[in-house]
Amino acid sequence: MSDAIDILTSASLWAAVLRIATPLIFGVLGALLCERAGVLNLGIEGIMTAGAMVGWLTVYMGADLWTGLLAAALTGMAVGLLHAVLTVPLGLSQHVSGLGITLFASSLSYYLYRLWVEVGDLPPTIVAFEPVWIPGLSELPFAGEVLFSQMAPTYLALLAVVLVAWVLARTPLGLALRMSGENPHAVEAQGLNPLAIRMGAVVAGSGLMALGGAFLTMATFNSFFPSLVQGRGWICIALVIFASWRPGKALLGALLFAFFDAFQLRLQTVVDGVPYQLFLMAPFVLSIVALVLVARRARVPEALMLPYRRGER
Amino acid sequence: MRFERRADVSPVALVLAPFAAILVALGLCSVLIAAAGVSPLTAYAEMLRGAYSSRLAVTETLTRASPLILTGLAAAVAFRAQLWNIGGEGQFYIGALVAAGLGHSLLAGFPVPVAIALLMAASMVAGGLLLAGPAFLRLRFGVDEVVTTLLLNFIVILFVGLMVEGPMKDPMAFGWPQSVPVEGDLRLPDLVARSRLHVGLLVALAAVAVVWVVQMRTVFGAETRAAGLNPRAAAFAGVPLGRTLMLVAGLSGGLAGLAGAIEVLGPTGYVTTNMSPGFGYAGIVVAMLAALHPAGVVAAAVFVATVFVGADAMSRATGVPSFIADVIMSVSLLAMLTALLFTTYRVRR
């Protein structure tokens, strides 16, 4: 018990929370953008994998880390464009298309990695992001380690939360995006193009998702390997529902999950006799529980998953 | 560009669609093969050779196809009823675990065929119950089953790992952890001597026949079909939607669980955490390529098995990474989806 309290009061736990939450934040924001516009993007797991691979590979081939992030984002947007074309103008099943995209993007990533990278006994590594150093702030007790010594992409993720929230709530573009997810006929009746808006949202959201994957290979770990994403994408899909499709709540959800993850990781080292698989299962079980608790009250975007076909009422 | 609904879907188009999709997939993937410095034609030839050139190869391909037929059937049955069962992988593993667990300790004293039948039945029950959970959550709480079945996959696979490294661990096995095996003769007999091909293939084909008859001829099949196409109208006509959904879940999960059982009772007799190279997810591809028709599932499963078995051999022969198989499959899925669109809609300016 005292072990647990020790863990809860340690700065390293809370610093880890923000670190672990970063890919989830990017993923949730990305999924949220797609779904608010009316498109379910189950390609997230594959897009994160692709972002992870391309980001890492770009750095491995000599570029700097920020170029790697950019390459990852562009990759995500390209894959997202494919999903967008299949589901928006063609109106194919968003479920099946998304799953196909996940399978496609993942397998293509593994294929290209195997093709272009020599893998010996251990996978090759890159020099990953380091925690930042802010003179004065980083030295503060507790807060210094937790808030001011994170890696740069983590701050980017937090900035993204603010940006996405602002765009959705306060800009005409955000309103058009939201309405495309509620009633695309209304969007068309006001002279806008709901198809273009939906596609744009999917592309942008996919870019964010890919950044989440890139964080895994460029910060959390420093190499790429199969099953790297380990279901984080699906957890993000559950988190979007848990967050009622709102950026602020999405951030809270990601932090909550990261907390449980960080806590159980440290708990494992002090608790004997409990199979590690139970700890690994925890986030998935938690996701299901969260879904059940929230499901009844969820205010789903009304046109989510309904393809919009012009002239068809 | 506008889509206009066609008056009727021609059955010829439905049969041609998967072929068109596969051709497109193979075409697109030849770019990837060329990027590996290998001629695509050589590569595909090696694939076919790897899958069919010898007796061993053919039996290997068919062995691979057996569980795929069942997981494909599982996905097709569920999707037809608008139940998005993405949990085939987890249902497979739970069926395998139950077959291995019961087969090791509990079934002494029964005549072998009876015991095997009981093991398969138990696996089906396990798989069915596993899917019944998400189905119930959807009925009662409106929780989307796509996410819950997906998350359950991870939970089940971790649970299998827990069991195989713990209570069910085989102390005699070295290297990769595996479960204690089933009793000596509780194994499916070989279909072709001195090969891995076992009676499981016949079990899978029998399942296809049963599902086909149920869907086309029975009242349950008719009601399920109506409920999948237009739930409101079906409810109005008296079809009990909740009960129908749960029965479909039981059937679909059961079929995937059965796949796990035959993979245990056939090739090896025990469970490992990596015994499935994605049978559950591949089942979804199989179901879509078959346009959700039971008969098509057999052909699609053989195709997918061909690609996987062939890709392994091709990879050894040419150096093209074997992941190309997954790429071919996923592109086939997306191409099939698009092809199906054009069988239902006509494009107009």
Add this chain to the structure above:
Amino acid sequence: MTTPSRPVLGLNRITKRFAGLTANDAVTLHLDKGEILALLGENGAGKTTLMNILFGHYTADEGEVIVNGAVLPSGQPRAAIKAGVGMVHQHFTLAANLTVLENIIIGSEPLWRLDSRRAEARARIADIADRFGLPVNPDARVGDLSVGERQRVEIVKALYREAQILILDEPTAVLARQEAERLFATLRGMTAGGLSFIFISHKLHEVMAASDRVVVLRGGKVVAERKTAATNPAELAELMVGRQVARPSRAAHPTGKPVVEAKGLSVDERGKRELDAVEFQVCEGEILGIVGVSGNGQAILGRALSGLARPSAGSLTLQGTDISLLTPRELIRLGLGRIPEDRHAEGMVGELAVWENAVLERLHEPTFSRRGFVRRSAARAFAAELIGRFDIRGATPETRTRLLSGGNMQKLILGRNLAARPRFLLANQPTRGLDEGAIAAVHAELLAAREQGAAILLITEDLDEATALSDRIQAIVKGRLSRPIPSIRADARTLGLMMAGVWEAHDAV
């Protein structure tokens, strides 16, 4: 009214074809400034298609639209809005989860702007609301508004985009009589400010009361144009329909014992009392008509009688036996026939064949199944019989049901119910969206069933239909039922009052 008329809008030879159907055929009409023009026609006459072309939802195959002298680029709602054309759609183009303000300003600002100018928008909306007498609350969530309020939002939305020409598609379909009258009074006031209106309707009394001119469409063509003052309902009706279609008349008929009775029946849904202590009685050989404006509880009454809604209080009995808790299947087994309100969404599974839909409700009967297996030949024979007996055109037992026209689909639904010789039949909006020929056929079948002793509950919005078919009539208002009156006593005024909830007037009867 001596101001010279100037056309603000002209449609020239507009033609639009869909697969195998010419929805608009060389339609030519014009609209003058300050005028209220009614576009009259039956369902399927091409009115909504024409207006959709005008607003840019569809592109015309031939012809052009001219607004204030300039040709309007086709197929672009944005161009129409810029030219000052606004549309209030029949199915409101509003997002229920967003606020009134958001619904109004969408599309009005360039997308690249970093911050919406909301304070300005609020001021403009308040100004419009004042000027035209259309009060709206910008911060209300649209999903919480009543139908009338939502319509007001739609109108303000169009005015916010500076529309000078407003198209209203069936604006009174969901309004009660007084609300409809208020709407038209408001429109009349707005014409003084230079606005011009076209409204689509199939209701003669409305067209007569509210418009300056009327254009009649039939089968996609303009068949007549009249100054409203110079015509009358009978002439318009004949122009609309094109021929004298005799609707069957009801002969007096002795009624028997009560078959279905409701006493104090209440149904709650989502915490709200949707049906409030209703009482009615339908006897053998009679048709009881329930009239009301759409949205007053008809749907939930239909659901309660179909086994799809659980009563929270009161009783519902079939010849004495309580049926309030039975499932749809059990009700069907007891001989209750139901014709649903929405034939596409509830009545038929469009992708199935005609024979499959014909027997879907009765699969568990020994005629159609044996030991769990469907008796396909028996089912097909039954379907063939229905097609013959009920004159269902364009169908064989194998035809995919969604290919049938609305009227033929309704005949199929009616047929499959009547062939089972039900003791009780619920007919919910049985002729909605049908042409005159189909309406006559449906009425004939209902009256024939009545003569054979069936007890029929007819729920309808069409007052003419109610008085023609029913022996007794009750009105449904906000989930409550008035007491029944014999239909001989149901004149327009009495019915109007009943539907407005004024029930004391006939209590003295």
